[in-house]
Amino acid sequence: MANLSGGGSFWTAGFGFHVLSSRWFTIFASILIMSVNGATYLFGVYSNDIKSSLGYDQTTLNLVSFFKDLGGNLGIISGLINEITPPWVVLAIGAVMNFFGYFMIWLAVTGRAAKPRVWQMCLYIWIGADSQAFANTGSLITCVKNFPESRGIVLGLLKGFVGLSGAIMTQLYHPLHGNDTKSLILLIAWLPAAVSIVFLPTIRLIKNVRLKNEVDLFYSILYLSLGLAGFLMIIIIIQNKLTFTRIEYVGSAVFVLILIFAPLAIVIKQEFYAWKSKKQFKTVTENPLRIESTPLPAELEPISSPSWARVNPQKPVSCTKDVFNPPDRGEDHTILQALFSIDMLILFIATSCGIGGTLTAIDNLGQIGKSLGYPTRSITTFVSLVSIWNYLGRVASGFVSEIFLTKYKFPRPLMLTFVLLFSCCGHLLIAFSIPNSLYIASVIIGFCFGAQWPLLFRNNIGNIWPQILLYIVPIWSCCKPSWGICS
Structure with a gap:
């Protein structure tokens, strides 16, 4: 094999390919994709630009916001495509949709294109927001299938980075565009699309064998992400109190990027141990004079999967049979069995009231803050606080x-x-308009909005539920109310 860095070094083409084709690099690539694919949570930052540039009233803006939420959560389209194509196809389609939708919005808001009709704006934002569902389906579902025994941890970790993406994107756009929130729309258009395109070949289904140190590795990545969230929280507070120069914004953005790429070190270290053990095992098996075996390191030894994670050897049953005769909770259901179950109805009602209410508050933070007399600079702070606590939740x-x-x-x-x-505490703080309460309300609402998603996915009926909930449940966005305070 060709050596990439000189004789004696383990950095060979073989090792590089081993890392890029590993399950753990899929996790790292998915983290990067999730970190920039939370554009729907930034609507509160640039919604005032849409409202003022296009001359919309609050009712029209609420209509645009509705289609944004509908696109961002109606994942059935990406789900159906994912059933018949490899993950890279889903991610590629999402990247194209993301760029087209938000780029057209940027052209309209900056006056570089003729003023679109309302239905056209609704279509643009629906297409752009629906790309987030494609990114979620292509990367998150792939990682869940690659790590079935740790799917709860995978869901919490990756969905956490989606929640954190709002704060990450605001830190990246400041050094590039200052306080020009219209330029944020352009950043939202090209950056998520570029990241998805770069990592297309690495997001794929990989045959998995659970390792003893699997959970420990996920906890290591968790600690790094907590450090990222803590730094974002501190820098946002400082930026809210002081006036940053462009150089200072660049410095904070560079540190954010270092923390985002830090999990790559964990991936390389883990795959180096696996690659080295593989080479040693190959050497032993190719040398017939050596009869002693070379044991794997303890952390690389496979362990048996729990009973619920093992493949069911029974013959698959058609999804049209036994629709109203589902198996016990915890066992795999067909799609129709899951849809027509009482569990699905309960979760649908819970998300309609819970996530629908918190998402309404998040979408209207800009208008709520303005109506309550908060300074314009605080609006970005509210959105960033929601994003960070969304991640923590x-x-x-x-x-x-x-x-x-x-x-x-x-x-x-x-x-x-x-x-x-x-x-409910966050909603009450907004309703009673207590001085400076919107900061606390942003923290509570962001945390609760984020905390509901892993719990929703993990209140499952077998392995079909994560896909069902990603594809069907988010229709609750149709039920969200309007905030009279913003009218």
């Missing part, structure tokens, strides 16, 4: 629910109920 519920269920048999539906009740 997703990660906390993904990891904590797994621990509570395993150690204390604490049911996830009960935890979801507590999260919904806690979100």
Whole structure:
């Protein structure tokens, strides 16, 4: 094999290919894709630009916001495509949709194109926002299938980075465009599309064998992401108190990028051990004079999968049979069995009231802050706080629910109920308009919005549920109310 860095070095073409084709690099690539694919959570930053540039009233802006939420959550299209194509096709389609939708919005807002009709703006934002569902389906579902025994942790971690993407994107656009929020739309158009295109070959289904140190590696990535969230929280507070220069914005953005790419070190270290053990094993098997075996390191030894993660050897049953005769909870359901179950109805109602309400507040943070007399600079702070705590909510519920269920048999539906009740506190703070309460409300609403997603996905009926919930449940966005305070 060709050596890439000189004699004696382990950095060979073979090792590089081994890393790029590994399951753990798929996790890293998905983290990067998720980190820039939360454009729907930034609507509160640039919504005032749409409203003022195109002369919309609040009712029209609410209509545009509705189609944004509908596109961002109606994942059935990407789900159906994912059933018949490899993940890279789904990601490629999402990248094209993302660029087209948001680029057309940027042209309209900056006056570089003729003023579009309302239905055209709704179509543009629907296409751009629906690309997020393609990114979620292509990368997240692939990682869940690659790590079936750790799917709760994978869901919490990757969905957490989606929640954190709002704060990441605001930190990246400041050094590039200053405080020009119209240029943020252009950044949203090209950056997520570029990241998805770069990592297309690496997002794929890989035959998996669970390792003993698998959970430890995920916790290492979690600690790095917590450091990223902590840094973002600190820098946002500082930026809200002080006036940053372009150079200072560049410095903070560089540090954010370093923290985002930090999980790559964990991936390389893990795959180096695996690659080295593979080479040693190959050397032993090719040398008949050496009869002793070379054991794998303890952390690389495979372990048996739990019973629920093993493949069912029974013959598949048609999805049209036994629709109203589902198996026990926890066992695999067909799509129709899941859709027509009482569990699906309960989760649908919960998301309609819970996620629908919190998403309405997030979408209208710009208008709420303006109507309550907060300065314009604070609007970005509100959106960033929602983004950071959205991430913390997703990660906390993904990891904590797994621990509570395993150690204390604490049911996830009960935890979801507590999260919904806690979100009411944020809505009440907005309703009563207490001085400076919008900062606290942003934290509560962001945390509760994020915490609901892993709990929703993990309140499943077998392995079909993560896909069903990504494809069907988000129709709740049609039910969201309007905020009278913003009219």
